[in-house]
Structures are given as C-alpha cells and as structure tokens.
Amino acid sequence: MEILMTTLRSVTLAITGGIAAYKCCELVRGLKKAGIDVHVAMTEHAAAFVGPITFEALTGHPVALTEWAPGPQGSMPHIELNRSNDLLIVMPATANIIAKAAHGIADDLVSTMIAARRQPVLFVPAMNRFMWENPANLRNVEQLRRDGALFAGPACGFQACGDVGAGRMVEPSEVLDLLPGLLAPKSLSGRxxxxxxxxxxxxxxxxxxxxxxxxxxxxxxxxxxxxxxxxxxxxxxxxxxxxxxxxxxxxxxxxxxxxxxxxxxxxxxxxxxxxxxxxxxxxWRIATAVSGKMKKTDGRPxxxxxxxxxxxxxxxxxxxxxxxxxxxxxxxxxxxxxxxxxxxxxxxxxxxxxxxxxxxxxxxxxxxxxxxxxxxxxxxxxxxxxxxxxxxxxxxxxxxxxxxxxxxxx
Structure with a gap:
C-alpha cells in the first residue's frame, strides 16, 4: 500500500495486551514500506500474545520491554524513545491503558512513555463491546480527547469473545490510510x-x-x-x-x-x-432499458x-x-x-x-x-x-x- 507520509519520519509503536496485538505486525510492515523508522515498546501482557523477536525482525531495532533493562535506549527508555519519534501509536489500546493514560498513571514502560511524551499520541482501541461502552471507559476516552489525544476507531464487528458490537480494533490498513493527514492543518474543521x-x-x-x-x-x-x-x-x-x-x-x-x-x-x-x-x-441514458438480455435480430443493430x-x-x-x-x-x-x-x-x-x-x-x-x-x-x-x-x-x-x-x- 503506497501512502504519502510528508510529516512522519519516525514512529514508536506501544503494544499492550490484547488479542489484536498480532495485527501490529502488518502495521509495522506498512510503516516500513512507507520509509518510516519504527521502534516498538511492549507491555508484559503484550509479549504473551506476540514474541518481541518478531518485532525486532520487522523493525531492525531491539524491542523495549521494561523501564529497567539496559539497552540502546540507555537506562531511561521512556524518555529516549519519546525523543526519537514524531508520533506515539498505542495499539491495541486496552481499557486498562486508556484508564492509566487518562489519569496520569505511570507504572510500567508504556504508561510511563505516554505520561512523558511531548509528541502526538494515537490510540487504537480494542476491547469487548461492554468494556468499550462502560461509562468509566467512555469518560476516560473523552478526557484523553480533551487533552489532545487522537483516536482511530473502534469499529463495530465480530469480536474474539464471540460478541458483536463496538470495540473491535480497526484494521492496520485503515490506520495507515489515516496517518498521512493525521498531523495536517485542519483547514476544513467543522465543515x-x-x-x-x-x-x-x-x-x-x-x-x-x-x-x-x-x-x-x-x-x-x-x-x-x-x-x-x-x-x-x-x-x-x-x-x-x-x-x-x-x-x-x-x-x-x-x-x-x-x-x-x-x-x-x-x-x-x-x-x-x-x-x-x-x-x-x-x-445520456437509454430512455427505456430492456428487461433481460437484448437479442440479435437478423443481424440488424x-x-x-x-x-x-x-x-x-x-x-x-x-x-x-x-x-x-x-x-x-x-x-x-x-x-x-x-x-x-x-x-x-x-x-x-x-x-x-x-x-x-x-x-x-x-x-x-x-x-x-x-x-x-x-x-x-x-x-x-x-x-x-x-x-x-x-x-x-x-x-x-x-x-x-x-x-x-x-x-x-x-
């Protein structure tokens, strides 16, 4: 998929613990194809769904898993990863990480990255429809929107638990479609x-x-x-x-x-x-369209x-x-x-x-x-x-x- 990325050079993808985490592989491939440098951070629960080595292979960078492990980001990965990117994408964004972000809780690598960021953040929610519709969750989403956070989705559809409704994560292709204009001036806002x-x-x-x-x-x-x-x-x-x-x-x-x-x-x-x-x-249109298929008549048009x-x-x-x-x-x-x-x-x-x-x-x-x-x-x-x-x-x-x-x- 060819997309025009005029403002994004580097993206950090923060993956949290949801079954939709496997779809992040497709997002990373699309970003890399567009020439964007991608770094990945994962929560402990996210790593239980998709192994970090998968994202290391796709991005060419080590995956950040904890605030404490020494690595290329030094001893403060939540700071260093934020310094090196134009956009932070939280995908899938669970009800848990949305609640933490809305209330400023920073008790693991991903939530600390969100709290310490200075660049825009895009949440891509994924959760059961009853969790999405929970009044507390909707208040948290509204608070984040007021704070300037961006959201893609969720969509309505069949969910892993068997329910059908709002809360399904939008497809990676839809996120890629949205990204080129995400930071564009809103010259038609309200139109x-x-x-x-x-x-x-x-x-x-x-x-x-x-x-x-x-x-x-x-x-x-x-x-x-x-x-x-x-x-x-x-x-x-x-x-x-x-x-x-x-x-x-x-x-x-x-x-x-x-x-x-x-x-x-x-x-x-x-x-x-x-x-x-x-x-x-x-x-022009035909004055009277024929029902069925028009037949040849003695070779005459x-x-x-x-x-x-x-x-x-x-x-x-x-x-x-x-x-x-x-x-x-x-x-x-x-x-x-x-x-x-x-x-x-x-x-x-x-x-x-x-x-x-x-x-x-x-x-x-x-x-x-x-x-x-x-x-x-x-x-x-x-x-x-x-x-x-x-x-x-x-x-x-x-x-x-x-x-x-x-x-x-x-």
Whole structure:
C-alpha cells in the first residue's frame, strides 16, 4: 500500500495486551514500506500474545520491554524513545491503558512513555463491546480527547469473545490510510463536504450499459484530503474498485439519477458547506432499458433512444445553502475556455479542468483551477498531491467568503 507520509519520519509503536496485538505486525510492515523508522515498546501482557523477536525482525531495532533493562535506549527508555519519534501509536489500546493514560498513571514502560511524551499520541482501541461502552471507559476516552489525544476507531464487528458490537480494533490498513493527514492543518474543521466520484453506469438491458471511463481515484483522494483537513465527508460513489477512505461516509450508486438523489439526500440530511463533483457522470441514458438480455435480430443493430441525464453540478449550483460548489471538466482541447464557460453556466465557484487523454486511468494528474476571473495550473503531480492542492484552494475560498461576510457585518 503506497501512502504519502510528508510529516512522519519516525514512529514508536506501544503494544499492550490484547488479542489484536498480532495485527501490529502488518502495521509495522506498512510503516516500513512507507520509509518510516519504527521502534516498538511492549507491555508484559503484550509479549504473551506476540514474541518481541518478531518485532525486532520487522523493525531492525531491539524491542523495549521494561523501564529497567539496559539497552540502546540507555537506562531511561521512556524518555529516549519519546525523543526519537514524531508520533506515539498505542495499539491495541486496552481499557486498562486508556484508564492509566487518562489519569496520569505511570507504572510500567508504556504508561510511563505516554505520561512523558511531548509528541502526538494515537490510540487504537480494542476491547469487548461492554468494556468499550462502560461509562468509566467512555469518560476516560473523552478526557484523553480533551487533552489532545487522537483516536482511530473502534469499529463495530465480530469480536474474539464471540460478541458483536463496538470495540473491535480497526484494521492496520485503515490506520495507515489515516496517518498521512493525521498531523495536517485542519483547514476544513467543522465543515461538511459532499463529494461525487467514479463513473455512472446506465443500463441498456440487464447485462449491457453505457458508462464513462473513470477509476474514481482522484475523487477518493479528494475525500481523503478533505477528511485530513478536518471535514465531515460524505462520498457518493459510482461503481469503482477502491477501498473506502477511513472515516468517510460512503454511499454507493450506479446511475446518474441515483447519484443525484443521493447527493440531494446528503445535502438535505446534514447540509453541506462544500459540494465537489468529481464523478464522470454519463450525459445520456437509454430512455427505456430492456428487461433481460437484448437479442440479435437478423443481424440488424438495435435502435436505442437516448434521453439526457440530470446535470448534478447545475442542480447543486442553484442551491443557496451550499457555500462553495466545485466541478470537474475533462476536455481534449481549449481547456481553460471550456472550464470557464462551465463555471459560469453551472453557477460553480471553481472548475478543476484536466486533459482527458492524460488523466483517465493514470496515478498522476495535471489540472487547471479555473474561476470566472482566473486560472491556475498545477502539476503534473500525483492525484494525492492534486487533491491536497484542491482542498487548500477550497479552504482559502471559504475563508475569503467568511471574511467578506464579516466585513459587510462591520
């Protein structure tokens, strides 16, 4: 899994005693693959689930097990390990270690490391659902959040004890997905963002249809970047083969009509500060799709009657409750002129133009950020970097709107 780590060079992983401890091996491998130096500290109970030698082999460093054993960290590993990393990850985070951290208890290596840290700490909880729902545990989690601690999860699902519910540890892949933006500026904090991504598919019959080429990758990266900037993100996705970004609400649709209905439902249910239409929506659909499979008839091609699909960006563009509307335009030529015309005709605030022949199916993109008054080129760059640029521009435009409103009020 390729992830962009712009702020993390070294991480300390503190493993506590839960059955999910074995999944830390996958996290370490993912961090190492991303070029991050990893040190591991373990509680006595954690070492009963997974042997320290496993993590020594994966990290290339000795594992710290006690405050007292001399080693490369000297006689004060809880201090030295904290000095050498950008982030402390506590995974799995049991109810016990959460309680200790919330109350400042430092009676073993891991709890002492948490108490002595100066860098951010990420807790990845794992416990039985009744332990998670215990009022004392929830108070401890809330206290840690107020103290600035970060949390990933827990998830709901099947647990080792046989119960089903909240408390299951999120997967290492989800933690890795979250890390690139963990320390990013929260320029969209408190904002609600609705994004469309991927293609739509308009059926001709039960086995055939028309669609646009789109991997959905750019839209999914914008969803990640918006989440990393602190936004509450709803992603309305056409049919793609991509995992849901951690912490993003995903709604799957097939047709353009379904996509519009889901966008309007998201706007109605929660409202939105920003709409970003990245999806490659089919312009037309078959007027009457055939039930079953259309048969050949004496070698004559079938006659298909098309009707126009709803224009999602234009529909949202007429809404006054959405503060910022962003669309995409893929063209083969005259990109700036077409994008500016689309920006004006569809009542959008920003159109992201790209050349269709280079963007579709590629991990990279080269875009033109077009408003009615200006155009700014960006790229070529990875779609992750393009997403970060777009989100930064959106945050700047929202701030300008807020300043303008305040100036008028004054």
């Amino acid at each position: 609600r963002v609705v994004i469309t991504a991927g293609p739509t598919f308009e059926p001709i019959d039960d086995v055939r249809g028309i669609t646009n080429k789109s991997s959905g990758l750019q839209g999914y990266e914008i969803a990640r970047a918006s989440r990393d900037a602190g936004a509450d993100v709803t992603l309305v996705s056409g049919p793609v083969h991509l995992p849901t970004p951690f912490g993003v609400k995903r709604v799957d649709v097939t047709t353009a009509a379904e996509m519009l209905a889901s966008v309007e439902e998201a706007l109605k249910a929660n409202g939105a500060d920003v709409f970003i239409g990245v999806a490659a929506v089919a312009d 079938p006659e298909l009657r098309f009707e126009e699909n709803p224009d999602i960006l234009r529909t949202v563009g007429t809404r006054s409750d959405v503060k910022l509307k962003v669309g995409f335009a893929a063209e083969a030529e005259n990109l700036e002129a077409y994008a500016r015309g689309k920006c004006i005709s569809k009542h959008a605030d920003l159109i992201v133009g790209n050349l269709a022949r280079t963007a579709i199916g590629s991990p990279d993109n080269c875009v033109l950020l077009v408003t009615p008054e200006s155009a700014e080129a960006f790229g070529p760059a990875s779609k992750r970097e393009v997403a970060l640029k777009i989100v930064s521009r959106i945050a700047s435009m929202l701030n300008s709107q807020t300043s303008l409103i305040q100036n008028h009020a004054d």
